[in-house]
Amino acid sequence: MGRLVFMTEGFGFYEMTNEIREWVKSLDLKDGLLTLFVRHTSASITIQENADPTVLQDLLKALRMLAPEEGGWLHDDEGPDDMPAHIKTMLTGVSLQIPVVEGELDLGTWQGIYLAEHRRAPHRRSMTLHYLGT
Amino acid sequence: MGRLVFMTEGFGFYEMTNEIREWVKSLDLKDGLLTLFVRHTSASITIQENADPTVLQDLLKALRMLAPEEGGWLHDDEGPDDMPAHIKTMLTGVSLQIPVVEGELDLGTWQGIYLAEHRRAPHRRSMTLHYLGT
Amino acid sequence: MGRLVFMTEGFGFYEMTNEIREWVKSLDLKDGLLTLFVRHTSASITIQENADPTVLQDLLKALRMLAPEEGGWLHDDEGPDDMPAHIKTMLTGVSLQIPVVEGELDLGTWQGIYLAEHRRAPHRRSMTLHYLGT
Numbered sequence: 278m279g280r281l282v283f284m285t286e287g288f289g290f291y292e293m294t295n296e297i298r299e300w301v302k303s304l305d306l307k308d309g310l311l312t313l314f315v316r317h318t319s320a321s322i323t324i325q326e327n328a329d330p331t332v333l334q335d336l337l338k339a340l341r342m343l344a345p346e347e348g349g350w351l352h353d354d355e356g357p358d359d360m361p362a363h364i365k366t367m368l369t370g371v372s373l374q375i376p377v378v379e380g381e382l383d384l385g386t387w388q389g390i391y392l393a394e395h396r397r398a399p400h401r402r403s404m405t406l407h408y409l410g411t
Numbered sequence: 412m413g414r415l416v417f418m419t420e421g422f423g424f425y426e427m428t429n430e431i432r433e434w435v436k437s438l439d440l441k442d443g444l445l446t447l448f449v450r451h452t453s454a455s456i457t458i459q460e461n462a463d464p465t466v467l468q469d470l471l472k473a474l475r476m477l478a479p480e481e482g483g484w485l486h487d488d489e490g491p492d493d494m495p496a497h498i499k500t501m502l503t504g505v506s507l508q509i510p511v512v513e514g515e516l517d518l519g520t521w522q523g524i525y526l527a528e529h530r531r532a533p534h535r536r537s538m539t540l541h542y543l544g545t
Numbered sequence: 546m547g548r549l550v551f552m553t554e555g556f557g558f559y560e561m562t563n564e565i566r567e568w569v570k571s572l573d574l575k576d577g578l579l580t581l582f583v584r585h586t587s588a589s590i591t592i593q594e595n596a597d598p599t600v601l602q603d604l605l606k607a608l609r610m611l612a613p614e615e616g617g618w619l620h621d622d623e624g625p626d627d628m629p630a631h632i633k634t635m636l637t638g639v640s641l642q643i644p645v646v647e648g649e650l651d652l653g654t655w656q657g658i659y660l661a662e663h664r665r666a667p668h669r670r671s672m673t674l675h676y677l678g679t
Contacts, residue, residue, distance in 0.1 A: 310677055314510050316519030318460040323635050327585040331619035339632045351465035364473045367457050372508045374640045376582050376675035383673050385584030405517050407510035409444055448644050452594040485599035496605045499593050506642045539651050541644035543643030
């Protein structure tokens with residue numbers, strides 16, 4: 278079990294693939310299941326294309342369309358980005374599992390692992406890395 | 412392996428955190444991976460904020476906007492809430508994994524576990540609790 | 546660990562329940578956790594109703610509404626269906642876990658497992674089947 282703590286700079290996708298790959302290497306893991314668990318309700322985790330950075334811009338735009346700030350939300354204690362952040366987290370999820378096969382994360386060629394920050398302001402985010410296997 | 416059976420009262424988020432925490436305690440689980448698996452196609456499972464109840468009202472509203480009853484859906488055998496329930500289930504998911512660390516669910520401060528009922532009418536819902544670890 | 550390789554015929558949901566059930570049987574698996582992991586960023590995996598085929602048509606329509614081709618996306622190198630495919634993948638997910646209980650996939654009566662192809666053109670898709678347990 279490990280924990281990654283990460284400062285975000287507000288809205289955005291933050292690639293964690295290398296950090297996670299290094300963790301797998303450092304523990305000399307062979308075959309098993311890696312769980313990434315984000316311990317928040319306004320940040321999430323997803324696998325996405327890591328080649329063209331405009332993909333990430335478009336994903337942010339899509340999330341903004343799916344969970345607009347102008348939604349007339351009841352819950353707005355922390356500002357107009359508060360409730361949309363919860364909706365975006367529900368849609369993208371906080372728990373992700375990746376097989377480890379022969380010592381490697383079993384990602385496809387174009388897959389990268391991203392922490393998604395759904396709040397405007399920078400936040401300190403904590404993610405658990407949990408492993409079962411050999 | 413255990414099973415939680417639960418009667419819902421129609422549309423809504425039903426918090427299960429305490430029931431699940433008690434199950435983990437009762438089996439004296441230490442370190443591993445807990446899977447919650449909802450055996451339905453019109454109810455789902457999600458982690459969300461458990462402090463302000465208006466968050467849950469807004470989440471229901473968001474799901475209604477994303478999967479409106481007035482969608483001109485082909486599949487309407489069981490009424491206008493039938494197909495939207497399947498869409499909401501697809502978007503939020505039926506399988507959720509939570510690490511157990513030193514005998515505790517590894518939830519963040521504001522995270523609660525919710526069964527989401529996407530049908531209007533009360534339903535009997537069944538969820539599998541599956542554990543791997545020590 | 547196994548791998549399913551599959552040719553899709555473009556947009557659609559492709560049921561994999563039987564192939565996956567046979568894999569579980571062939572290895573004589575008893576109790577554990579099955580992970581299905583899609584190694585792509587424009588195809589995903591979901592559990593849905595497998596009785597009425599119009600459900601699948603409606604799900605495709607819902608995804609098209611949530612991630613329209615006419616979104617003014619920056620990323621369109623491979624055509625108008627390129628970026629919507631990434632958005633649909635983010636919303637539905639590439640990693641899915643199903644408990645295996647007494648040698649059987651723990652699916653509910655109406656649940657089927659579907660690979661979702663989010664590109665117009667046929668694609669070769671690869672999915673990892675990963676198992677932990679006895």
